[in-house]
Amino acid sequence: MQSGLRHRWFILFSIIPALLFVFGIVLYPLVQTFIYSLKNMDLLSDHQGQFVGLNNYTHALMDSDVWSSIGRTFYFSGVSITLEMILGLLIALLLNEKLRGIAFLRSIIILPWAVPTIVNAAMWKWIYHPEYGALNGLLMQLHLISEYRPWLSSPWLAMNMVIVADVWKMTPFVAVFLLAALQMNNKSIYEAASIDGASIIRRFFTLTLPFLKPTILVLIVMRTMEAFKVFDLIYALTQGGPSNGTMVIIYKAFIETFSNLQYSNGATLSYLIAIIIGILTIVYVKVLKLEEGA
Amino acid sequence: MRKKITAILAAILVTGLLAGCSGKNADPIASSASSEAPKNVTITALFMKQAGYSEDAIKEATDAFIKENPNIKVETTFVPYEVLEQKTLVANGGYDVILVDAPWTAKYVKANLIKEVTDKVSTADRDDIFAGAISAMQYEDKLYGMPWLNDVKYLFYNKEMLKQAGINAPPKTWDELIADCKILKEKKIVDFPIVWSWKQAEALAVDYALIAGSFGGKFVEDGKPVVNDPSNIEALKFMQQSLTDGLSNPGSPEYLEEDVRGVFSSGKAAFALNWTYMFGMANDPKESKIVGNVGIAQVPGTAKAASATINGGMGLSIAQSSKNPDEAWKYIQYLSAKDFQKKHAKDALPIWKSLFADADVIATNPELVNLSKTQYEYLINRPQVPWYGELSKQMQVAVQVALLGRSSPEDALNKLQTKALDMSK
Structure with a gap:
């Protein structure tokens, strides 16, 4: 009995460092940000720091700028995740084959993902440069365009170019995950199926895809969370421009906080993002459970 | 056996914890503030990388300043203009001397980030500095920094x-x-x-x-x-x-x-x-x-x-949180002195009117110096509101x-x- 008590104290003692970390860098900021979102922390105002209840939230939700940046974030996430899933799956299928030099291919495919996002963004900035960018040079040599053109000067095009940069970086991540799942697949089922005369496409849709479904769902959840928080790319490539064409919600929160010094607005937007991601995750998990039950 | 392992683990954890604490004590800001030696201080300064005075020019002048004032150590940080403002706001308290762009002055004052220095600049000096450069550092008729960079x-x-x-x-x-x-x-x-x-x-x-x-x-x-x-x-x-x-x-x-x-x-x-x-x-x-x-x-x-x-004028301000405002001001004075500004006139024209008659300054770029005299007459400020x-x-x-x-x-x-x-x- 006594040794059990000592044991419990020891456990408590051992987890103190971890507790400190969790409280210090996770819980404290989370709570503090939430409190900010309920106050009027406008650093430029003479009256700051009073509680204003849910005012900040109603204000943000009635602001059409907030809704359009949420819309843009959904567009960014939707398109980039779809492309990453399709390309990632195709690459994973290729890498799963027994080809010559496959080990080499598997290792270089990881490279884009290994590059830090900000480096990736800086690189794409040069690729897209209107005067001496590689993209213009390539398209000119292929005779696809007749003169150099700007890529980030119109809102819709700029958004899609940012998506391309994101897809280039994150597709390898998806591919590696799916490849890992494919490697665990039972080869004999495929052999049996092909003996039974199932075509390659039939095998893909009735065997591979259902088998990969849980992995794909997990990937979608992970990628949604990340895509919703896209920041580095926007920061380095467009800074939200042109004419707010790439002003995603997290960048807006950043501007509100650190440029306009409206800490409350920034905190409110951050919590809205968290709520949206939370809802999406719940939906995904429900879907995942349904799939498992079926 | 099990007890032995747990004891070892506990020992590791405790040492880790202690190491963590001692690491905190080694924090440069804390140590500089606590050192009691006669005015041996370290001040930190935040500058930008592009336009105006070059990084080399500032570093050279900083070294010369340290030589003249052995008790003051200056650590300089250079960041691109695009992140200068955020760096200042986020690192609140991390720097003693901050480079402030004209349109930020009002905001920084409102957010209580920089110290007022109205009394520190003499009327004679003030009369010799271009009005545009002064106004860049002013908010509601008070001065919040030393004009430093003169640019249009x-x-x-x-x-x-x-x-x-x-x-x-x-x-x-x-x-x-x-x-x-x-x-x-x-x-x-x-x-x-x-x-x-x-x-x-x-x-x-x-x-x-x-x-x-x-x-x-x-x-x-x-x-x-x-x-x-x-x-x-x-x-x-x-x-x-x-x-x-x-x-x-x-x-x-x-x-x-x-x-x-x-x-x-x-x-x-x-x-x-x-x-x-x-x-x-x-x-x-x-x-x-x-x-x-x-x-x-x-x-x-x-x-x-x-x-x-x-008016692209920028100035050097003392951070409100600075523990060594006097040393910080001394350093600011050194960088905005006529010697420094004359020496690097080809990077940026001086803030001092009297230097525009100086043969050496004119010689660095006669075309520009002459043009600047007329161009300065059409100076406008971005709105000076918080x-x-x-x-x-x-x-x-x-x-x-x-x-x-x-x-x-x-x-x-x-x-x-x-x-x-x-x-x-």
């Missing part, structure tokens, strides 16, 4: 291209500029005669404030926004027209000053607006293909104003919406005015 925008032109087109002198008005651009384009001397820094960033707010000013417009009057003033609308129409006519480089909406320099220096534009630093760099064979062909002139104007340029940052952000969007033809200049500015009224409340 000029019109740059490619002499060779103008000669080829048969144009004898640089344009004096925007109409002349447009006429010249049309000739240059028709004669196929250059695809897009003029290039601008119109990215959704402060650079766009600078150019718009300047062009609007030359059309006789203003953004704020007596603390109240007047963004949709007819002159401002006219200025925006001029900008939009130059893009739709194909006279302005179509990449302009994604360019910053450095991109403008790149385009101009590689001979792909006949005209460009930029800060003083481009004059030196466009004439540097390592950086430019058009060495010797760089012309510099007064920013064009209209019938309402002969010219207008923006909510300028927010106004600028919204203005960048509104102006781009009009530039990209997604809304008429009138609509864009009317909408902006509504938002600005809300901000100024």
Whole structure:
């Protein structure tokens, strides 16, 4: 009995460092940000720091700028995740084959993902440069365009170019995950199926895809969370421009906080993002459970 | 056995914890503050990487300062202009000396980030500093920093291209500029005669404030926004027209000053607006293909104003949280002294009026020194209100919406005015 008590104290003692970390860098900021979102922390105002209840939230939700940046974030996430899933799956299928030099291919495919996002963004900035960018040079040599053109000067095009940069970086991540799942697949089922005369496409849709479904769902959840928080790319490539064409919600929160010094607005937007991601995750998990039950 | 393992684990954890604590004590700021030795202090200073005085010049002067004052150690940090403001706000308390751009002064004062220094600058000194440079560091008639960097925008032109087109002198008005651009384009001397820094960033707010000013417009009057003033609308129409006519480089909406320099220096534009630093760099064979062909002139104007340029003055302020404000001020004084400013006059013109008569200063660049005297007469400030940052952000969007033809200049500015009224409340 006594040794059990000592044991419990020891456990408590051992987890103190971890507790400190969790409280210090996770819980404290989370709570503090939430409190900010309920106050009027406008650093430029003479009256700051009073509680204003849910005012900040109603204000943000009635602001059409907030809704359009949420819309843009959904567009960014939707398109980039779809492309990453399709390309990632195709690459994973290729890498799963027994080809010559496959080990080499598997290792270089990881490279884009290994590059830090900000480096990736800086690189794409040069690729897209209107005067001496590689993209213009390539398209000119292929005779696809007749003169150099700007890529980030119109809102819709700029958004899609940012998506391309994101897809280039994150597709390898998806591919590696799916490849890992494919490697665990039972080869004999495929052999049996092909003996039974199932075509390659039939095998893909009735065997591979259902088998990969849980992995794909997990990937979608992970990628949604990340895509919703896209920041580095926007920061380095467009800074939200042109004419707010790439002003995603997290960048807006950043501007509100650190440029306009409206800490409350920034905190409110951050919590809205968290709520949206939370809802999406719940939906995904429900879907995942349904799939498992079926 | 099990107990042994847990004991070892506990020992590791405890040492880890202690190591963590001692690590905190080694924190440089804490140690400098706690050291009791006679005034042995370390101060930290935040500067920017591009434009104005070079990193080397500042480091050299800092070393000389440390030599003269062995008890003061100075640690300098250089960041790009684009992150200077955020760095200052986020690292609140991390620096003693901060480089402050003119449009931030009011905001920093409101947010209680910088110390007032009105009494520290003598009247004699004040009379010798350019009014524009002083006003950049002022808010409600109080001084919050030592003017340090004196900078305005000029019109740059490619002499060779103008000669080829048969144009004898640089344009004096925007109409002349447009006429010249049309000739240059028709004669196929250059695809897009003029290039601008119109990215959704402060650079766009600078150019718009300047062009609007030359059309006789203003953004704020007596603390109240007047963004949709007819002159401002006219200025925006001029900008939009130059893009739709194909006279302005179509990449302009994604360019910053450095991109403008790149385009101009590689001979792909006949005209460009930029800060003083481009004059030196466009004439540097390592950086430019058009060495010797760089012309510099007064920013064009209209019938309402002969010219207008923006006050890009910056100053050095003492952070409110600084533990060594006296040493920080000493360092600031050293960097803004006439010696330093004279020595590096080719990077940026001095803030001291008396230095403009100095033969050495004139010799660094007679063309620029002479031009600057007239250009300074048309100096305008961006609105000196605490909510300028927010106004600028919204203005960048509104102006781009009009530039990209997604809304008429009138609509864009009317909408902006509504938002600005809300901000100024």
